[in-house]
Amino acid sequence: MKILLFQPNYDAHVIHPPLGLGYLASFLRLKGQEVLIFDGTLNNASAEDFLRVIVNFSPDLVGISVLTRAHHKAKELIGEIKKGFPELLVVIGGTQVTAAPEEVLADLGADLAVIGEGEITLTELIEKIGEEGFKKTKLEKIDGLAYFDLQGKIRINKARKLVENLDQIPFPAWDLMPPANYRIVPILEPIKSFPVAPIMTSRGCPYNCSFCASNVTWQRKLRFRSPENVIKEIKLLKGKYGVKEIHFSDDNFTMDIKRAEEICNLLIEEKISLPWQCPNGVRIDRLPLSLLKKMKKAGCYAVGLGIESGNQEILKKNQKNLNLEIVPEVLKNLKKVGIESYGFFILGLPGDTKQTINETIDYALKNPFDRVWFNLFTPYPGSPAFNTWLENRRFCEIDWNKHDCSTAVVGLKGISGKQLEKFQKVALGKFYLRPRNLFKLLVRLRPREILSLIMSRFFGKIGKPIFRLAHKFTRR
Numbered sequence: 001m002k003i004l005l006f007q008p009n010y011d012a013h014v015i016h017p018p019l020g021l022g023y024l025a026s027f028l029r030l031k032g033q034e035v036l037i038f039d040g041t042l043n044n045a046s047a048e049d050f051l052r053v054i055v056n057f058s059p060d061l062v063g064i065s066v067l068t069r070a071h072h073k074a075k076e077l078i079g080e081i082k083k084g085f086p087e088l089l090v091v092i093g094g095t096q097v098t099a100a101p102e103e104v105l106a107d108l109g110a111d112l113a114v115i116g117e118g119e120i121t122l123t124e125l126i127e128k129i130g131e132e133g134f135k136k137t138k139l140e141k142i143d144g145l146a147y148f149d150l151q152g153k154i155r156i157n158k159a160r161k162l163v164e165n166l167d168q169i170p171f172p173a174w175d176l177m178p179p180a181n182y183r184i185v186p187i188l189e190p191i192k193s194f195p196v197a198p199i200m201t202s203r204g205c206p207y208n209c210s211f212c213a214s215n216v217t218w219q220r221k222l223r224f225r226s227p228e229n230v231i232k233e234i235k236l237l238k239g240k241y242g243v244k245e246i247h248f249s250d251d252n253f254t255m256d257i258k259r260a261e262e263i264c265n266l267l268i269e270e271k272i273s274l275p276w277q278c279p280n281g282v283r284i285d286r287l288p289l290s291l292l293k294k295m296k297k298a299g300c301y302a303v304g305l306g307i308e309s310g311n312q313e314i315l316k317k318n319q320k321n322l323n324l325e326i327v328p329e330v331l332k333n334l335k336k337v338g339i340e341s342y343g344f345f346i347l348g349l350p351g352d353t354k355q356t357i358n359e360t361i362d363y364a365l366k367n368p369f370d371r372v373w374f375n376l377f378t379p380y381p382g383s384p385a386f387n388t389w390l391e392n393r394r395f396c397e398i399d400w401n402k403h404d405c406s407t408a409v410v411g412l413k414g415i416s417g418k419q420l421e422k423f424q425k426v427a428l429g430k431f432y433l434r435p436r437n438l439f440k441l442l443v444r445l446r447p448r449e450i451l452s453l454i455m456s457r458f459f460g461k462i463g464k465p466i467f468r469l470a471h472k473f474t475r476r
Helices: 019-030 047-057 070-084 093-098 101-108 118-134 225-241 257-269 287-299 312-317 325-338 356-366 384-390 416-431 435-446 449-457 460-474
Strands: 002-007 035-038 061-065 091-092 112-114 145-148 154-156 196-199 245-248 276-282 300-308 338-349 371-376
Touching: 002 019, 002 047, 019 035, 019 061, 019 118, 035 047, 047 070, 061 070, 070 091, 070 093, 070 312, 091 093, 091 101, 091 118, 093 101, 101 112, 101 145, 101 154, 196 225, 196 338, 225 257, 245 257, 245 338, 257 287, 287 300, 287 325, 300 325, 325 338, 338 356, 338 416, 356 371, 356 416, 371 416, 416 435
Parallel strands: 002 035, 002 061, 061 091, 091 112, 196 245, 245 276, 276 300, 300 338, 338 371
Antiparallel strands: 112 145, 145 154
């Protein structure tokens, strides 16, 4: 069968290869299917562009990735597909679907939804359709699937078991999303060299922070690829696709310290000689000095650190298991070995007050972070905090475009949304307008990256065309 995978065109702050679709494509190919990926965000695609791809490729099934901020765009896209190709099967998947399969499937109007890890579920579905035809396929026997029964009622099958051995999953289909087509616009950290490739060396996180939706997919189970498998993919990216920098996109690359050291050892022994960073953030309590030294020698130049709040009680209330007292020592060690740090903070967490928000800002200012970013608390589907926030709301009426971490969608007692947004801008100004930080930022970031960062993060729809233009002319 011919399978077409779509990434909707939505207001993404960072444009990078869609790893999830890449993994689906490679797994489907392994089973003999013909696959094409079309990244609407990369191509700034209109509805006509998506429909043109369907006409040219003539797929048997279309799969669409649905992230939270892409919800409305996915709905519009599915509407256009059903209008132009009413018989074409449309399957949705992604974190938004996994978090609320019944609500999302009903709202978006797709035919089927894949819940959780998608490689095996989607492949099994396509193989059965290919063998039996869609109308004869016994959908109720496919784990991890949501669908409409003959009476039009949504049925949700039992959960699909997670893949135990990640080495059995082939590398993403990089030929369908060449890294050279993407120029990642950084939020915090200037990139040393392009093209850049994001890599996931593990899946899952054992923690349960109230504001994080990771566990709705990964079920608090942490699984790892072997160091040898990781190095093999990096070699492929460097040799075949000309990649000059790696971004480890795990929830926590250093959770298994011994494995992280083994990957570093192989990077050194194999003389990979590529700069790399961990932009998604790592646990600051999983960074012993011995590992930091090894990471630096292996090419690491920056790590993100999820601190979230400068108030210990707010961390406790939001189930963030972190002792703030260890942070200064780790930052000192990072500077000692020459790895830059950038701290992630969240303003407006449940329980926050004006005082605790100011404590968080002050904490970021008094500690020697090289970069910081202050997000506004945003309740994402699948996170424990989302269920509390949703109580008096209808899922299908939520404006998902506001879930951008810069728009206050949650108010606090005594603090309005506008005040929260002002806190964010003031915090960023206090940090980056300090002479040393401003100079460092201006020296390291290219003018086009500064422009696209400012326009995309602070000026919303007005800045989007400029953001797109900057991306177009800086792609390599």
